[in-house]
Amino acid sequence: MASNLLPECLEKIFTNLLNPSNPIFSNSVETCEIKDLYSCTLVSRYWCRISTPILYSHPFNYFHHLKGGKKSQTEKDFQDYYKLIRTLLTCIPHSEIEEIVNSVYEKGSSIEPIESVVSPTFNYVKFIHELLFDDKFFLNHGKDIWTPSYIPIKDIPDTDTYKLYDSLINHLVKYLIENCNNLTRLEILRNKLQVDLMKSLVKDRLSGLRKLSLKGTGKERYENDEMSLIQLYTTLSTTTLNLEILHNGEIISLEHANALSSLISAQKKLKLITLSDSLRASVTNIQLSGWYNVVFNSLSTQKGWLERLELVYLSFEGIDEKTLNSLCSLKHLKELRLEMCKFLRVSLLQNWAESLSNLKVLEYKAFSPSYHSSDFEFLTLILKSSSNTLNKLVLDYNRIIDQGFTLVKDILIYSQNLTHLELPHIYPPELRNIFKSCTDLVYFSFILAYHGGWEPDFRHMGKLVPNSVEMIQFKDTQLLEIKSESLVNFLEDCVNNGGKLKILEITGKCKVPKFYFDAVTHSKVQLIKLE
Structure with a gap:
């Protein structure tokens, strides 16, 4: 009976079996489950002829989780x-x-x-x-x-x-x-090529390209490499007009910046742009900020549909008024990732921070502790501007003494609608207040502050956990300072009042003895330990 199905029908069925997990605007890894589709290639020659092209349409995605x-x-x-x-x-x-x-x-x-x-x-x-x-x-x-x-x-x-x-x-x-x-997606690590x-590249095969990622060397930069990149981007500006995702790994020169700017401006509907450079360049290249101003100026051409912007190892030290106005024009921006960026200062970027009123996701990783004070002031302004829309917040910085205390307080004031929250080291009073204020949390990840005085207070915090929480993660745990009895009491209080907590995950080098797992067996919460 199955062999009597039209090829068009089987193609639709097999395409659904591919079942890609494609989190275009998240940190999750893009993967595909192919076991069922592979089995279809073994049924008959007829099925094999129709299913194989689908199986091999995105073969590298099946291994995208491997690093x-x-x-x-x-x-x-x-x-x-x-x-x-x-x-x-x-x-x-x-x-x-x-x-x-x-x-x-x-x-x-x-x-x-x-x-x-x-x-x-x-x-x-x-x-x-x-x-x-x-x-x-x-x-x-x-x-x-x-x-x-x-x-x-x-x-x-x-x-x-x-x-x-x-x-x-x-x-x-x-x-x-x-x-x-x-070809719909091209991702290349240029230093190996x-x-x-x-x-x-055949020009007439580039018109359907939707995702482009060119990551650079981060080290030596040669003239022929620069000319090749400029020529490539110039060609793509005329042949590829429907990119949805663009990742540029580095900028080598002003001419390269202009070529990248032209490529961005030529696109009809870019949804995600990642601009990243290297630590070496961000520290040693004094021209880099000016080059990225050229690229930032082109972002205004995508203001009607750009949804996610990722900036890695960039500096805003030399930002000018034209560049700032371009960033402020991105009214539809929903997700912003700032990783290892320098000079995130209110004095330079206040207008941009105040314009981010539709932001739903904010991800931040600090460049160094010396930037924490100015960075946190800038982040607080973003939290205030997006207080009605922000539902995911990811913060990554090395907390030294009381650095970050004010920022955590500002989260409690401006970001009470969060459903996803990831924080560095926090202390018992802060955890208690987060549970009380962020009542819509579904996922919560944080580091238990070392020598934070978690006993005996932790055993009584389960009653404060919002019923909406489904997963809690103790990340980068070096030493678990919570007794098994306290952990059980915490988990039981989480679920006894109608809570939805399903998983407690502990990551890091700490050892979790077997009796911890035995103790939580009856708590209805799964305890997971990952390295």
Whole structure:
């Protein structure tokens, strides 16, 4: 019966099975569940022919949760990722692969295939709509994982492995860029790339691009790299007019800033813009602030629809009136992320802070303690301006002595409608007041202040927790100063009065003995410990 369904019907069914988790305006990781869709490829040839293009339309998204080099990721996750790389390598004509292997192996000699070359069932590259070339894409995890099966890996010396991998992976990048159809997303880590993007990108395939991310080196900057970027952005300004998400990783020169500004101005409806640079540049490059003023001036062209703005390692020291007016024009901005930015001062940015009356999400990470006082004054002004709309607040700074005490008090005054709150170190009186004031909280994450005097007060705080709270996280916990009996009493009081608390998560290096887990078994709240 299933085989009698029209291809169009099956395509719709299989597309729904892809079930992407796509949190475009949050910190969550974009992932896709594909187990059910993969099973469909095994049902019959008919189903395989229809489901495979959908399965391979966004193959890198399935592994977007993996971070290159992190020990917490399982070996199997990386093996599956490199199986994907190996599968895509099989789509490249084997003569090209052999030519690369022989050129790396040894001059004047060659490696003969150990088995006949079998072409893949499909050219999977033709199905791909999104390319993500991040850190893990360029990692060498062993020639036995990614080398095509027809290459005798035992004959390849270990000393040549890294050179071979760099050559093969960059050739794969070139092949993918030149052969994918209907590209909608392109994410590239430029410092690993040895491919000239302008020579590989086909202009008529860029018109459908919706997401673009070019992250820079953060280190050396060369003239040819600058010219390539300027040429790329100039080309995109005429061929790609429907970007929704743009992430620019660094600015190299004033000419580069102008090219990026033109690209932003050419777009019809940008919804998310991320402008980031490096710590090194933010400290040493005195021209950087002026270059970003050029880019900020172009943001006003997106004032009707820009919803999220992310600024990382930028400085507002040299902001001028024209740039400030451009920022103030972003009346529809709903989410703002400020990470490691300098000179967030009311004296420079008061008008912008007062204009953020529709903000729903504010995320902040401090540059250094020396900026805390002026930063907090600026943040307080934003909290005051967005008091009727803000529902998510994320603050990350190293709290020294009483720094941040006033800011926490201002949260209680201006941000009582929060449903999501993340804070650094807080003390028992502050926690008590937050529970009393922020009565709509659903998610609350904070650090238990070390030597904060949590006993015996904590055991009685459960009665103050709003019934709306579903998850509490004690993050970066080095030493748990709460007794198991107090924890149980807290959790039981949370749920006994109709509370919705489901999860208490503890992260950090602290050890949580088994008897803590045993003690909370009957509290109806799940206790989770993560490193």
